[in-house]
Amino acid sequence: MLLSGISGSPRIAVVGAGPAGLYAADILLSQAPAAQVDVLEALPSPFGLIRYGVAPDHPRIKSIVDSLHEILSRGAIRFIGNVMVGRDVTIAELKRYYDVVLLATGALADAPLDIPGVATPGSFGGADFVAWYDSHPWYPQDWRLDAAEVAIIGNGNVALDIARVLARRPEDLARSDIPAHVERVFTGSPLTDIHVFGRRGPAGVKFSPLELRELGQVPGVTMLLDDEDFDLSPADHAAMKANGRLRQAVKTLEMWRETQHAGLTTPGGRRIHLHFYWRPERIEGATAVTGVTMRRTAPDGLGGIVDTPLTRTFPVQAVYRAVGYFGSPVACAPFDPERGVIPNAGGRVVDDADRPIPGIYATGWIKRGPVGLIGSTKSDALETVGHIVEDLPDLPAAPTRSTEALLGELSRRGVEVVTWDGWLAIDAAERAAGAAAGRERVKLATAQAMTSLARAAQARQT
Numbered sequence: 283m284l285l286s287g288i289s290g291s292p293r294i295a296v297v298g299a300g301p302a303g304l305y306a307a308d309i310l311l312s313q314a315p316a317a318q319v320d321v322l323e324a325l326p327s328p329f330g331l332i333r334y335g336v337a338p339d340h341p342r343i344k345s346i347v348d349s350l351h352e353i354l355s356r357g358a359i360r361f362i363g364n365v366m367v368g369r370d371v372t373i374a375e376l377k378r379y380y381d382v383v384l385l386a387t388g389a390l391a392d393a394p395l396d397i398p399g400v401a402t403p404g405s406f407g408g409a410d411f412v413a414w415y416d417s418h419p420w421y422p423q424d425w426r427l428d429a430a431e432v433a434i435i436g437n438g439n440v441a442l443d444i445a446r447v448l449a450r451r452p453e454d455l456a457r458s459d460i461p462a463h464v465e466r467v468f469t470g471s472p473l474t475d476i477h478v479f480g481r482r483g484p485a486g487v488k489f490s491p492l493e494l495r496e497l498g499q500v501p502g503v504t505m506l507l508d509d510e511d512f513d514l515s516p517a518d519h520a521a522m523k524a525n526g527r528l529r530q531a532v533k534t535l536e537m538w539r540e541t542q543h544a545g546l547t548t549p550g551g552r553r554i555h556l557h558f559y560w561r562p563e564r565i566e567g568a569t570a571v572t573g574v575t576m577r578r579t580a581p582d583g584l585g586g587i588v589d590t591p592l593t594r595t596f597p598v599q600a601v602y603r604a605v606g607y608f609g610s611p612v613a614c615a616p617f618d619p620e621r622g623v624i625p626n627a628g629g630r631v632v633d634d635a636d637r638p639i640p641g642i643y644a645t646g647w648i649k650r651g652p653v654g655l656i657g658s659t660k661s662d663a664l665e666t667v668g669h670i671v672e673d674l675p676d677l678p679a680a681p682t683r684s685t686e687a688l689l690g691e692l693s694r695r696g697v698e699v700v701t702w703d704g705w706l707a708i709d710a711a712e713r714a715a716g717a718a719a720g721r722e723r724v725k726l727a728t729a730q731a732m733t734s735l736a737r738a739a740q741a742r743q744t
Contacts, residue, residue, distance in 0.1 A: 298324075361701060404571030408440050419728050507556050573598055
């Protein structure tokens, strides 16, 4: 499509260098080859949740970083790191330099779990825990792993990630990219039992069959299940027949039941208890978690569940809430606090009257909520990019059409911008530290360490 409405060379700022932002930037260039695309990222490093939201023992998923790295390494898309929109520059200010601002900031926070005791010390958000063990530079470096028995509330992939990481031996994690301060905390863990709770039955799980199988492959772990959870209903069988993912998951669970009945346990190893048909009702304890009270649920015969009168308190000393992610507001952009998204119509950001705001768009989880995998991110970006390309001829041109002018303003404000060369220096340092430790990389744990390395590398380029 010929783009001539904005001098034939539209300027586009993508806010967020995770998969959503980078795939959208790549698709933009494929559909508008003359566009100038800059990706602004609040962290000194690109790749978003692939770097800071995937468990460190997941090299298969982390290989996605290679494809994202390739998108940026071509040089057609400019990386501008360590710049937070809302703190260092506003959306209105970006519109002075860019014709289009595309928000791809993702969903970083934990979805709320509104039950009594949720704020008790020892009750943790799953997203916070993942960010800690992935060494996200915005999170403290300390964590309490002093519980012998823990509960994980949730039946999605994040819940399984947390269970698998907690269950691993320190020597297994030592081969991953975690830094020393995370490794030390795991080394001292007295953990014996991990209880994972889902409010639906085995045929209603949200995790993938592959994640489930990986959980059972952790060395030294015994999987334990309750026979009463496996009285599958006709609705369950219908759901499994229609959904191969559910069918595979239930097959894996049934295999573990057979192993359990045969008495093939691992003496002295950690135990993972998978509980179905339990809904969290209350976290016990005044100054520290002492247990979690769950209410028994039951199938309603229509594919849903209903509460029963039965409750049970499980003695645990920590609770991890893995009930989903929730988007954070982007300063100066509309926000729906109920859904945790930027209100939009097919990616066009809308105001309170549902009118599109010219030149402002959204993609990824901040657009649609934290659902779907990488494939969904790509198809989602295609929809938004299609609307951007359609709108470009009618959008007003930015008054200052220069990235250098923006960088000069950020420099005057004292913002230490990290360029692609700066990131490559960070990447090289982490890989060198990893090689010395016999692994792929060891992450730098603080933003200061990353920006210092980047600053030195960038100075050598000038």
